[in-house]
Amino acid sequence: MSAVDTARHPVAGTAADRPDEAVLEVEDLVQHFSVPGGTVHAVDGVSFSLRRGETLALVGESGCGKSTLARTLVRLQRPKSGSVRLLGQELTSMPRRRLRRMLARMQMIFQDPISSLNPRRRTRDIVAEGLRIHRAERDGIAARVREVMEEVGLDPETMGDRRPGDFSGGQCQRIAIARAMALSPEVLICDEPVSALDVSVQAQVLNLLERMRTDHGLGMLFISHDLSVVRNVSDRVAVMYLGKIVEIGDTDGVYGSPAHPYSRALIASVPMAGTAASADAELRGELPSPMHPPSGCRFRTRCPLADERCAREEPELRDIAPGRRAACHYPLVAQRAAPSGAVTA
Numbered sequence: 001m002s003a004v005d006t007a008r009h010p011v012a013g014t015a016a017d018r019p020d021e022a023v024l025e026v027e028d029l030v031q032h033f034s035v036p037g038g039t040v041h042a043v044d045g046v047s048f049s050l051r052r053g054e055t056l057a058l059v060g061e062s063g064c065g066k067s068t069l070a071r072t073l074v075r076l077q078r079p080k081s082g083s084v085r086l087l088g089q090e091l092t093s094m095p096r097r098r099l100r101r102m103l104a105r106m107q108m109i110f111q112d113p114i115s116s117l118n119p120r121r122r123t124r125d126i127v128a129e130g131l132r133i134h135r136a137e138r139d140g141i142a143a144r145v146r147e148v149m150e151e152v153g154l155d156p157e158t159m160g161d162r163r164p165g166d167f168s169g170g171q172c173q174r175i176a177i178a179r180a181m182a183l184s185p186e187v188l189i190c191d192e193p194v195s196a197l198d199v200s201v202q203a204q205v206l207n208l209l210e211r212m213r214t215d216h217g218l219g220m221l222f223i224s225h226d227l228s229v230v231r232n233v234s235d236r237v238a239v240m241y242l243g244k245i246v247e248i249g250d251t252d253g254v255y256g257s258p259a260h261p262y263s264r265a266l267i268a269s270v271p272m273a274g275t276a277a278s279a280d281a282e283l284r285g286e287l288p289s290p291m292h293p294p295s296g297c298r299f300r301t302r303c304p305l306a307d308e309r310c311a312r313e314e315p316e317l318r319d320i321a322p323g324r325r326a327a328c329h330y331p332l333v334a335q336r337a338a339p340s341g342a343v344t345a
Helices: 013-016 066-073 097-103 123-135 140-149 169-181 197-217 227-233 251-256 261-268 308-312 332-337
Strands: 022-035 038-051 056-058 081-086 107-108 187-191 219-221 236-241 244-250 318-321 324-325
Touching: 013 123, 013 318, 022 066, 022 219, 038 066, 038 219, 038 244, 038 261, 056 066, 066 107, 066 187, 107 169, 123 140, 123 169, 140 169, 169 197, 187 197, 197 227, 227 251, 236 251, 236 261, 236 308, 244 261, 251 318
Parallel strands: 056 219, 056 236, 107 187, 187 219
Antiparallel strands: 022 038, 022 081, 236 244, 244 324, 318 324
């Protein structure tokens, strides 16, 4: 995938005056599922914050819990425990009617744009669905639908009465974006929004999302396993492994100098011209079962630095450098700064 042709821009409008405001705060979020034979630890104590106008990418192997986290945030699945604060309001204990109104401010775009749209409904009705659910003024719905369709590059005159089956995957994703933006959200959660699209269309959709973010001051949680895309669209990146965040920090820092061995292995797996991954950065073995995660550090069964302490003690997500946090007993950033002869494993 070629690099996205838009750079990261300062937030436009009034949000520029509040760039450090946290629009979404997640603390110790847990999502478990009971299945025959045990419990799936899909999300296990995840904490992070998302600032206004910021794109935070969430990366990790398939099965690490990224999509489950997203679905839990928008309450498609009720969390087992933890805290989710949207615009400073606690969602987990909020009465249902008020929660429904608050969740209008946090919208989600799904991986498969075609299956996320009702094939029997007209495009204008799909885009208007959220407005009707939240009882917007009837006289203003048509104008708002026209506005957001034009904003995402869809002609309301020629496309408004057509159905999803008449469109390409990229056009369906534009419809999904219009549906989300119709409610003027503060947070946009994008779950693999371009992975189901042709490569030639991916950059167009990514540029559209970037424009939505800058024009409206959105906080965007961008979930992807494509690290080349993530590097181009995100301000910060959180690395997730087996239900936990193992590292979080600014994108350039994490990519240029990963602190967690899993982050290093994940980034080293991306082909880059003129570079070769070292043997100890190679990701070995398979992802353990989330039903039976390893004791201590969950990455220890695949980590070249693991020792008895890693099996005995679970590392906390802690500050290891300015703007960087990692859950590792032997973070790689600290190793590089350690004096000669220091024990590193």
